[in-house]
Amino acid sequence: MSKIITIGSATLDVYLKSSAFKEMKSEKFVTGIGECLALGSKNEVQEVFIDTGGGATNCAVTFVNLGMDVSVMTRIGNDLFGGEIERTLKEKRINTALLQKDKNRQTSYSTLLLLGTGQRSILVYRGASNALDFLPKGEKPDWFYMTSLGGNIKLLSKILVYAKKNKIKMMYNPGGGELKQGLSKLKKYFHGLEVLNLNREEAALLCETKYENMNIIIKKLKGVAPYVVITDGPKGAFCLQKNELWFAPSLGTRPVNTTGAGDAFGSGFCSGLMLKNNLDYALRLGILNSDGVIKKMGAKNGLLTEFPNKIQLNKVKIRKEKIPT
Template sequence: MKKVVVIGAAVIDVLLKSKSLRVLKSHQVEGGVAMCEVMGGKIEAENGILVSGGGGTNVAVGLHRLGEAVKMISRVGDDELGEILVKELVKENVDLSFLQRTKGKTGISAVLVATDGRRSIVTYRGESGEIERNEIDWEEIKKADWIQISSLGGEVELLEDLVNFAVEHGIKVGVNPGKKELGQKERMLRLLPKIDLFNVNRMEAAEFWGGNFEEEEVLVGKFVKAGTRLLMITDGDRGAGVWKGGKWIKMEAYPNKSIDDTGAGDAFVSGVVAGLLQGRTAEEVLKMGLANGGSVVTRLGAKDGLLYKKEMEKWMKRKLKTVEETLGVL
């Protein structure tokens, strides 16, 4: 069992799944696909839940279920939603001694889920977007084997502090940045060579480099040339890839029907980090991430489908198509 410190958002997710939500293709929106409803309209949902969410809590719970000792750094309000969130994490045995409690409001995400599992999210970060550097117990963090950083709402200065602290004290560090961090490209580029695991999805990779979404080989090559040590790029139901030892290893996704895509990326990260801490091969680590993500999408919400160790071993026995490539752009 390794000691992991996870830092990231802690919010309440309110999820509503409705077959009436419309998914439309449009060149007028980013990504070319939009979820919509008539302005002023009202639709019925077939299912709805209120649960803890946010990248910090999702990754923390995922890692603990896979056998790691986890402490989480985040910030929640002293309101009723904060109490719900804390109770869920205590039930999952996540160590909350680093959790900051304030008189502000706990963050909320409204998650609208379409029939095919795709979702749109509106997030009010609340207190989780105000993590205070001077309230972090840096001496205790020195005891960690790994620091895993999720989206910090654009707080790149805090991200820099955490990465530099990890490097200074010989602690492994993984980063799964959010859109606002990736938007500060030059500062992120300076951090890349210091990070032990860097994980983004394919759309984020394309936006970061301003390139073509379809040119995966070019995107990977740019990250490698920028000094990225261990790169993982997820690609939804097309699987994921890892850059390791001069090879780009692509693995297909588990062929599961998606109920809700919420938290799939966080589940992937927790599976990958657990695999790395267990000393697994690059292929095994990639497969653990895909297994955890593949399980999560079969349930509504970001945590219900997170795998425990014994469940993970069963998923690992399933065969997935794997392709190794030497990139011509390098």
């Protein structure tokens, strides 16, 4: 019986790093900064890196690295890319009994455009991942870790009903397809979670406000789940718990690549709750796991391979404050 099942996407990722990719500040972009190329230009790529990705598989690697029994519920195509994803999962000793194969759709694919700073933009083809079904085959783990469900609210509801019936705790990092439906529609589903996990851009989209309006985001998300995590890129991560706002700063590492940092933080955070049921410890574990992955190319390299010692944990300086009413 799996201790945790990750649910969501599995992709083949191609990373392209080029000095031709430029940052441009503009209010037209959600974050205020865009990644650009000259229209009609032909540009050199300095580095190419290929790996498997997708939230379900990325997070599963953290859990198996830390000694947990983990299964992945995801959907791939019956093609070359899908075969590589399955091979990689088995190589890492992740249970593939819940892997779904689609004869009519291709495996999900992403191209990641990397700046020299490690920041990136991602072009995504969802493919088979958008046809994911919930087929637990009688599994009753301690936790579900859900990533993007492609906007499928019926699927989300199906998972929540099963989890409630079988007393399974849930952490959820919704995708854009779910988030754009708005907080008013999704709030009733979030109440069934243990942890809601978002990055700041996702939180702004969900709350239908601007990226800069962190106070509004915090006010709207307070209490929608026992723990509401908001990662804030290189700054670190916030967590709302009851009337307290916790903050764990990043360690200031210069990133080689930021892809997978959110998955690394989330799966590290969840591992901390599973092991000790302690928010302070969970935040430290999340920061250390994400700090490792940004030092390497790919979303699975650099992840923790054992629980950190006290010296490592103390590198993360946690602070907390009361949330204004």
